[in-house]
Amino acid sequence: MDSVAHLPANEQLDASGVMLREAWYYALPSQALARGAMTHKAMLGEPILIGRDSAGAVFALCDTCPHRGTLLSRGTFNGREVQCAYHGWRFATDGQCTAIPSQTADQKPQAADIHAKRYRVAESQGNIWVYIGAAKTLPPIPQVPAIGDRQQLHVAMTFDCNIDLAAIGLMDPAHGAFVHRSKLWRSEDSIHEKRKSFSPLPESEGLGWRMDRHVASSNSRAYRIFLGGAPETEISYRIPSVRIEHAHTAKYDYCGLTACTPVDATHTEVHHVMYWNVPLGGLLRPIVRAFARRFLDQDRRAVMAMVEGLAFNPTTILVQDADTQTRWYYRLKREALAAQMENRSPRNPLQRVTLSWRS
Ligand code: FES
Ligand SMILES: [Fe+2]
CATH class of the missing domain: 2.102.10.10 (Rieske [2Fe-2S] iron-sulphur domain)
Known part of the structure; x- marks a missing residue:
């Protein structure tokens, strides 16, 4: 393992927060x-x-x-x-x-x-x-998979930070047991090793990656209660900042769309839209809304504590593999910027890979 001193600059957290156009x-x-x-x-x-x-x-x-x-x-x-x-x-x-x-x-x-x-x-x-942006041909609009008759719920929150810190704070796979600690959801004791395979997104869906379809982790208890059984989930992430999750059991589906929109260089709106087709699912809306707001606010507070620390310009460490998606985020963002400067289509540099971490 490299010591901190040997990490190249881009292996540290980049907090510059460039707001990607186009x-x-x-x-x-x-x-x-x-x-x-x-x-x-x-x-x-x-x-x-x-x-x-x-x-x-x-x-x-x-x-x-x-x-x-x-x-x-x-x-x-x-x-x-x-x-x-x-x-x-x-x-x-x-x-x-x-x-x-x-x-x-x-x-x-x-x-x-x-x-x-x-x-x-x-x-x-x-x-x-x-x-x-000014492009003549526009990329596709982010879409969740069609799941038939459905309920929808939207919650939004403003994080007082740039888009990068909001985006990497939300995508981080290793904070669940600490930030979202809950009897229903996760506890530190439930941490176990995970291996997940990832693929680059097809070009038609934009610049990003996908966590391939897999059976949801045993510590995702809320899913099991909500969808009645062990769901399979698939998650895609698209630059600048749209995450789409689809979980489904034999009967029911849940889709979540999380999108970060920079208000300006130091404020970012986080939008979370949920869709589900569980019968009588409408009755669940107030509970799901309260749960989602609480969840998002836990993320917001975690990110704000990081923002306070980063104001002192500390040296940071990006680890293997829990921080790999954070690296990808920056890498794809740099590629999107380079492609815009050079007036060409972006090329996805990612390969199919399996990552493992404990969470
Ligand atoms: S009409 Fe808009 S500022 Fe004068
Ligand atoms: Fe979170």
Whole structure:
């Protein structure tokens, strides 16, 4: 085993938190945006207005008014046009300005000359995603496997840290027994050796990896209670930060989608969406919601304690194999950045491999 002094720089935790562009980011659950409503969000430090028109279509615009920068989302929306609260400029949902009330007919500019920047937006499986970037061809939107009639639940929490620290905090496979210690879920005594095989994601699903289908660990007791039996699970991870988990027994399925969206360089929203098709599953929603919020808050507190420590610039150690996915995360992120700089498609450098750790 290498001593710390011999670890190359990238074998330490990189806390720089570059916010990767050219990607779909989770914005909000569909149900949070009624027809005729609009809302403000900051994503990757950009102000974004997300709205739903009276026909039900979702749109996204730069939220600063082209006139003097006022937040357009503080104005009004009639289901067809957004009107700025300051001087009443109006904008169609594609960003085209349609009226500048202060202008006489011969003055410049006229409404036709003005556009608010438009963002690509997509709605899928009860989620609204915004594409941050300028690419002409867009990657596929992250999707959970279809599981038929289902219940859905969304919880979100903001971590006061950059996307890297949130993402690697959530993917870490060795913290369960300590951070999520619980009679129902895990205890330190239940730690045992695990071996799991991983494969690179097919190119069509983006840059990432998959923990191949396997029978869920004996210390995943919550799954067993929820799905009635020992489920098989499969987990995929896609850069910049979307984790999709599918667990199923002969009868029932559970899918979880976890997505990190940087608000800015020091705040990251963590969204967790759950789907299940257990009969009368709707009755479970309040319990599952409380459980999920508690779970996510345990992760948040663990990450915040790490952030406090990292502020002192300590030397850190990435171990074998429990920290391998963290290494992959950085490696794929560097590859995504390099591909963007060199104007080429990213190449997945990962190989099929079996990792082992105790958790
Ligand atoms: S700032 Fe929006 S209309 Fe003037
Ligand atoms: Fe966790």
